[in-house]
Amino acid sequence: MSYAEAVADGIWAANAVRVGYIPSVTVAPVINSLVATDGGADGVSPRVTPLSREEEAIGVMGAVAFTGRLGAVVMQDNGFGNALTALTTFALSYHLPLLIFANTRGSLGEYNSMIHSISGPMPGVLRAFGLPVIELDRRSSAADWHEAVRESGVHAVMTYRPVVVLGSFWNTDGKVA
Amino acid sequence: MKRLEALRVLADLTSGHPVVVTCAATSRELAAVKDSDNHLYLLDAMGLAGSVATGLALSVPPNAPKVVCIEGDGSLLMNPNVLPTGGYLAPPNLLLVLLDNGVYGSTGALPTYSARVNLARLAEAAAWITRSTDSVEGLRAAFEELCGIDGPAFLYARIEEGNAHDVAKLLIDPVTITTRFSRWLRQEHASEVGA
Ligand SMILES: [Mg+2]
Numbered sequence: 001m002s003y004a005e006a007v008a009d010g011i012w013a014a015n016a017v018r019v020g021y022i023p024s025v026t027v028a029p030v031i032n033s034l035v036a037t038d039g040g041a042d043g044v045s046p047r048v049t050p051l052s053r054e055e056e057a058i059g060v061m062g063a064v065a066f067t068g069r070l071g072a073v074v075m076q077d078n079g080f081g082n083a084l085t086a087l088t089t090f091a092l093s094y095h096l097p098l099l100i101f102a103n104t105r106g107s108l109g110e111y112n113s114m115i116h117s118i119s120g121p122m123p124g125v126l127r128a129f130g131l132p133v134i135e136l137d138r139r140s141s142a143a144d145w146h147e148a149v150r151e152s153g154v155h156a157v158m159t160y161r162p163v164v165v166l167g168s169f170w171n172t173d174g175k176v177a
Numbered sequence: 178m179k180r181l182e183a184l185r186v187l188a189d190l191t192s193g194h195p196v197v198v199t200c201a202a203t204s205r206e207l208a209a210v211k212d213s214d215n216h217l218y219l220l221d222a223m224g225l226a227g228s229v230a231t232g233l234a235l236s237v238p239p240n241a242p243k244v245v246c247i248e249g250d251g252s253l254l255m256n257p258n259v260l261p262t263g264g265y266l267a268p269p270n271l272l273l274v275l276l277d278n279g280v281y282g283s284t285g286a287l288p289t290y291s292a293r294v295n296l297a298r299l300a301e302a303a304a305w306i307t308r309s310t311d312s313v314e315g316l317r318a319a320f321e322e323l324c325g326i327d328g329p330a331f332l333y334a335r336i337e338e339g340n341a342h343d344v345a346k347l348l349i350d351p352v353t354i355t356t357r358f359s360r361w362l363r364q365e366h367a368s369e370v371g372a
Pocket of ligand 1: 276
């Protein structure tokens with residue numbers, strides 16, 4: 001099981017009923033795995049949906065919670081800047097469980113100089129807003145990533161709040177950028 | 178047609194529909210006309226109503242009454258992604274009612290783009306089925322027609338500028354909205370399954 005497959009399987013194992021994604025080269029293998037395991041192709045399957053921006057992803061996937069089920073978002077961490085108002089005034093304030101997996105940029109393995117500026121501080125930014133952040137990197141196995149993603153979805157449901165999992169693919173079998 | 182007049186018609190027509198309402202004056206006036214468990218008021222997150230309605234439409238039984246979004250021109254222009262995303266995902270049970278008064282009605286009545294940009298045509302270009310009206314009778318007729326058509330559907334309603342007077346602010350904890358709206362959805366869909 002690759003790290004990307006571990007994330008995808010972890011999202012399904014958390015009982016997410018629908019996943020929205022905003023593309024990134026790093027999470028593309030996660031999205032491909034989600035789509036393949038859901039019987040789709042070319043980035044689309046019955047339960048996996050492309051979305052145009054992180055803000056709307058919080059709205060579309062957060063709304064799943066009103067039906068008593070869990071939605072998930074797969075994205076890249078620099079997109080949280082687009083999503084903070086929706087995350088706080090909608091998902092957090094309305095007590096909506098939501099599982100968010102984002103790959104990290106801007107640290108080890110990064111080639112882009114500008115992306116450090118938003119990705120570096122992002123775990124602290126999210127925590128300052130009261131969002132639980134689970135950080136994963138090369139130091140744990142793909143099996144651990146699977147369990148951490150699955151349990152984060154459970155935690156979101158238990159706490160009636162969004163939970164963010166940040167995954168650094170550097171020095172795993174994945175691709176950073 | 179004033180916003181309050183449009184909302185009176187919509188409150189009456191949507192009693193069996195999940196309704197997602199944009200923030201500020203529109204939510205406040207709808208609650209003043211009729212406060213109901215099927216109303217999901219978005220108290221902030223301007224622009225998100227269409228996205229939330231899209232997510233709901235994808236998540237409720239497809240044959241249940243359509244998910245209705247009541248949106249404003251300024252709010253739609255803050256998140257116009259609602260149009261291409263809705264057109265692409267194409268939930269058949271989504272009906273967005275746009276109340277266009279040409280201004281940001283809750284923030285000093287400064288003008289939006291809608292005097293120069295045709296929002297109904299924008300929706301049409303994004304693959305929504307559209308109808309337009311500027312009257313109470315037209316609103317009722319177009320709503321009923323669009324409820325019978327597989328969407329996504331976009332009902333453009335031109336309304337007058339100005340907010341209703343003496344309408345109380347909505348000072349409720351959003352989690353209470355979640356609780357009552359979710360309960361209403363559960364009961365509604367349980368009865369459909371049982372029917
Ligand atoms: Mg307006």
